[in-house]
Amino acid sequence: MTSDMDxxxxxxxxxxxxxxxxxxxxxxxxxxxxGPASRYDTTAGYRRDLVSGVPVCIHPDKIGFPAGRYASAGQLWPAEVEPAPHPGPMPDDPDALAGWMTALVRHADADAVAGVLAAAEQSAVQRFSPDLVVDALRAALAEV
Structure with missing residues (x-):
């Protein structure tokens, strides 16, 4: 999977x-x-903690970082990594729309994805053709 994000x-x-x-x-x-503290959430497409609802990775060896409660308890990320910058305003270039919507999804909190995409769709249909907007939404939803 490729990404505009680092x-x-x-x-x-x-x-x-x-x-x-x-x-x-x-x-x-x-x-x-x-383990019993997290379960796969079919609507989100990844595991979530049963109590907090926070997304959970179960393979520290594959992601390359130690186990930690980074989102649920505010534990500091072990590397000096800045969060990705906000994707910014909607692009004028139709070829960049899908990448922009995908970046919005990646930047959003898990519980905010639906609202973020709805707002992006409302803005995009005022500037781009409905077919282009639907294709961009499909690309972004593939990230969810």
Whole structure:
């Protein structure tokens, strides 16, 4: 999976359902393997902590960072990594729309993705053709 975002891990080494595929460092927890405290959430496409709802990666060895409660308890990320910058305003270039929507999804908190995409869609349909907007939404939703 390619991205406009720079993550401190190799996305190709991650599980297809790892929250690291769609979230920035510090926006999910990492635990040592699957367990009863988290379950796969079919609507989100990754595991979530049963109590907090925070996305959970279960393979510290694949993501390359130690287990930690980075999102749920505010534990500091072990590397000096800045969160990705906000994607900024909607592009004028139609070829950049899908990348912009995808970046919005990756930057958003897990619970805000639907609202972020709805707002992006409302703005985009005023500037771009409906077919282009639908294609951009599909690309962004593939990240969720």
């Amino acid at each position: 993550h401190p891990w190799d996305e190709d080494a991650l599980c297809a359902v790892c929250p690291g595929q769609v979230h920035d460092p510090g926006r999910f927890d990492i635990v040592d393997g699957p």
